[in-house]
Amino acid sequence: MIAYLKGTPRISESSLVVIAGGVGYGVLVTNSTLSFAAEQREVELEIYTHVTEKSLELYGFRSSEEKKLFTLLIAISGVGPKTGLAITEKGSTAIVKAVQEADIKFFTSVTRVGKKLAQKIIIDLTPKLGSIKELQLAPLSTFQTDLSDALVSLGFNEHDIDELVRDTSFEEMTLQQALQFCLKQLGS
Secondary structure, three states: OOOEEEEEEEEEEEEEEEOOOOOOEEEEEEHHHHHHOOOOOOEEEHHHEOOOOOOOEEEEEEOOHHHHHHHHHHHHOOOOOOHHHHOOOOOOOHHHHHHOOOHHHHHHOOOOOOOHHHHHHHHHHHHHHOOOOOOOOOOHHHHHHHHHHHHHHOOOHHHHHHHHHHEEEEEEEOHHHHHHHHHHHHHH
C-alpha cells in the first residue's frame, strides 16, 4: 500500500503524475491540489490507495486532515472514492460546518449526491464531527413546497427559506398570507 508520495509533479490533461524514484505515479486529486501542484517543483502528498478487482487508484491529499475526512466520507455506504473526492474539494472547514448545521443543500450541490445520500452523510458524520442543529429529515408538505418555490423564484436564499418554512406554523393561512409573512421575515 502506498501511503505517502514525494516527488516532482507533472500535469497532464488535468491529471497529476508524481515522479518519485524514476517512477511516475498517477494520482487523483482535487482541482485545488492540482492547481497547487502545477506551481511547485516538488510535492508531498498523503496517499489513499484504493484497490478493487479491476483497478488500483491513488488519491492524493495535501494534509492528513484532508485524507482523514476523505476516508470518513468513503466509509459511508453509497459514497465512492470519486464522490468522496468531489466532496473533499469543498474543503474540510466547509464540510465540517455543513455537517454541524445539517446543510443538505451543501452536499446535494455535488454531482451524484442526492438528498437521501446527503442526509446519510450528515447522519454518519455527525457523531464524528459534532452537531449544533437537529436534522430536518421529513419532506416538506405540498403547501411548504409551493411556498418555498415561490420564495426561491423571488431570489431569496434557499437555506434561509428552508429554515423559515420548516420552523414556522402556517396553519389557517392561505398561501398568499404565508408568502407575505415570509417576505416580511426574509426582508428584515
